[in-house]
Amino acid sequence: MSSFRIIQVSDTHLSRERPFFCGNWDAVVTHINAAKPDLVINSGDIALNGADVEDDLRFSAEQHARLQVPVRTIPGNHDIGDNPASPDDAPKQPIADDRRRRYLAHFADEFWTQDAGDWRLVAMNAQLLGSGLPAEESQWSFLREAFKDAGRKPIALFLHKPLFKDEPGETNESKHRYVVPTPRQRLFDLARDTNLKLVACGHVHQHRIFEKDGITHVWAPSTAFILPDAYQPRIGTKEVGLVEYDFDGAEVAVRVVVADGMQQTNIIDVPGAYGDLSKKMAAHTPAVAAQ
Numbered sequence: 589m590s591s592f593r594i595i596q597v598s599d600t601h602l603s604r605e606r607p608f609f610c611g612n613w614d615a616v617v618t619h620i621n622a623a624k625p626d627l628v629i630n631s632g633d634i635a636l637n638g639a640d641v642e643d644d645l646r647f648s649a650e651q652h653a654r655l656q657v658p659v660r661t662i663p664g665n666h667d668i669g670d671n672p673a674s675p676d677d678a679p680k681q682p683i684a685d686d687r688r689r690r691y692l693a694h695f696a697d698e699f700w701t702q703d704a705g706d707w708r709l710v711a712m713n714a715q716l717l718g719s720g721l722p723a724e725e726s727q728w729s730f731l732r733e734a735f736k737d738a739g740r741k742p743i744a745l746f747l748h749k750p751l752f753k754d755e756p757g758e759t760n761e762s763k764h765r766y767v768v769p770t771p772r773q774r775l776f777d778l779a780r781d782t783n784l785k786l787v788a789c790g791h792v793h794q795h796r797i798f799e800k801d802g803i804t805h806v807w808a809p810s811t812a813f814i815l816p817d818a819y820q821p822r823i824g825t826k827e828v829g830l831v832e833y834d835f836d837g838a839e840v841a842v843r844v845v846v847a848d849g850m851q852q853t854n855i856i857d858v859p860g861a862y863g864d865l866s867k868k869m870a871a872h873t874p875a876v877a878a879q
């Protein structure tokens with residue numbers, strides 16, 4: 589029986605040009621370098637606008653090099669663009685191969701697997717789901733093999749978006765906030781005979797830990813900012829922070845931590861990041877895509 593410690597950070601939204609959330613990142617770096625986990629995972633929206641600004645990705649990679657422990661990442665919609673939620677849906681920044689290539693020039697991979705103590709970590713690119721890109725099928729092949737190869741090991745799955753809000757079969761929830769229903773069902777079908785025990789995500793900028801059908805779902809907070817209730821419903825807890833996991837044998841203890849020095853920034857007070865939200869709310873135009 590072995591132990592393994594992970595710190596998950598998410599939705600760091602880093603940028604050299606628009607460094608609004610770098611103060612909180614500094615606090616996170618200090619916390620992680622003191623805590624010395626075995627691994628840090630950033631579950632996406634690493635950069636403020638990596639989908640369009642390559643230097644946001646470059647700067648984010650430089651910032652992660654400050655961590656004195658191994659780091660792995662998966663992309664979020666602000667890093668590589670978003671998937672269409674249906675055939676007639678057109679995200680403002682759609683996922684595309686040139687965007688994926690830019691991300692991959694600065695971060696090692698978009699889906700990966702590794703052992704963590706007695707557990708198997710499987711990390712995937714949620715924005716490939718429903719994208720129609722060739723890499724979407726490559727990822728399904730990867731997932732099939734990764735799940736099969738895990739045998740009866742407990743699996744922790746990391747992806748940017750939550751799989752669902754309350755019910756695995758739900759179809760009526762916000763289309764860009766969750767994995768869309770058809771690939772979600774395909775994922776559950778693939779995982780059916782595995783020992784999937786934990787699903788960890790980010791994206792919503794709210795933290796939440798709940799259990800459904802024997803699987804613990806963890807929504808990591810953003811390290812950067814929360815969104816106003818008038819713009820985004822309150823589902824979990826609106827608080828910036830990070831998540832610490834202590835894997836011990838087949839068990840895992842999960843806790844949300846606010847690192848010393850983190851500011852509880854609300855995006856409505858940072859119009860330079862994604863525009864003036866108060867004006868956009870008045871005009872009923874979503875400003876911060878997809879949270």
Ligand SMILES: [Fe+2]
Nearest residue numbers: 599633791879
């Ligand atoms: Fe985000």
Ligand SMILES: [Fe+2]
Nearest residue numbers: 633664665791
């Ligand atoms: Fe996101």
